[in-house]
Amino acid sequence: MDRGKRLSDSIADTLLSMIVIDKKFRPGDKLPNENELSMELNISRTTLREAIRILAAGNVVEIKRGKGTFVREDFTDPSMENLSNLTVAKVDAEDLYEMRLIFEPEAAYYAAKRSTESELKNILSMGEKIERYIQEGKDRTEVEQEFHKAIARASHNEFMNRLMPIIYKAIDKGVVLSETKKEAVEDTISDHRMLMNFIKNRNAEGARYAMKIHIMHAIEQLGLEK
Numbered sequence: 001m002d003r004g005k006r007l008s009d010s011i012a013d014t015l016l017s018m019i020v021i022d023k024k025f026r027p028g029d030k031l032p033n034e035n036e037l038s039m040e041l042n043i044s045r046t047t048l049r050e051a052i053r054i055l056a057a058g059n060v061v062e063i064k065r066g067k068g069t070f071v072r073e074d075f076t077d078p079s080m081e082n083l084s085n086l087t088v089a090k091v092d093a094e095d096l097y098e099m100r101l102i103f104e105p106e107a108a109y110y111a112a113k114r115s116t117e118s119e120l121k122n123i124l125s126m127g128e129k130i131e132r133y134i135q136e137g138k139d140r141t142e143v144e145q146e147f148h149k150a151i152a153r154a155s156h157n158e159f160m161n162r163l164m165p166i167i168y169k170a171i172d173k174g175v176v177l178s179e180t181k182k183e184a185v186e187d188t189i190s191d192h193r194m195l196m197n198f199i200k201n202r203n204a205e206g207a208r209y210a211m212k213i214h215i216m217h218a219i220e221q222l223g224l225e226k
Contacts, residue, residue: 006050007043007047007116007118008047008050008051008054009051009054010116010119010156011041011043011047011048011050011051012051012052012054012055013153013156013158014041014051014153015031015051015052015055015061016055016060017153017161019060019071019075021161021162021164021165022149025071026071027071027072027073027074027075027076028070028071028073029070029071030067030068030069030070031052031061031068031069031070031071033068034048034049041118041122042118042121042122043118052069056069059072059074059075060072060075061075096167097215097218097219097222099163099167100167100215101212101215101216101219103160103163103167104148104151104152104167104211104215105208105209105211105212105215106155106160106208107151107152107155107157107160107211108151108155108195108198108199108207108208108210108211109155109204109205109207109208110154110155110156110157110160110204111123111151111152111154111155111199111207112198112199112202112203112204112206112207112208113202113204114154114155114156115154115199116154119150119153119154120154120199120200122150123147123150123151123154123196123199124196124199124200126143126146126147126150127147127192127193127195127196129143129147130143130144130147130188130192131189131192131193134185134188134189145164147192148164148167149164151199151211152164152167187214187217187218187221188214188217188218191210191213191214191217192214194210194213194214195207195210195211195214197210198210
């Protein structure tokens, strides 16, 4: 990972994304306890405490002695408000996949270069989970989102992170459509394996290529070519 970021800074960014982008925690919500959250993020409790202190200093969370850590009741994130409104706009699948083709290969490129070891472990874990869900015939929509979100986070580019709620729409459409097409499902498995291998080996150009191929396969298999 470059840009000289400490792990605690990176984890603070991840927690902020959970609050602002994923809406996993809302103003007034209590964060999971220290053991639970550190295990989820694959980090030490010491690193988690440092990240929490960073967010507390930024008035994102508050630590209530004896009660836990809470998202501040008065926390708001007005940045990129207009972009967020795109998530409720009527956008067709072709445009969504075209946008994925523009942005996600670059996210994969930077994830391969910048991901921390815990972020890398999370990406690989999500990829393996997708394959398991496919083999077991389970709905993989949520875990597909987690996989692509993990890659975007590992790029350490905040704008890329802010695009993820929009990209979810394309992922959702793709999962629903691909479940009826055997070839599309097979491509998903092989493409993900190739992508994970390049990211694991810190091959940024390879990761960019693999993500581009993955999305182009989806466009072709789902009949979304313009």
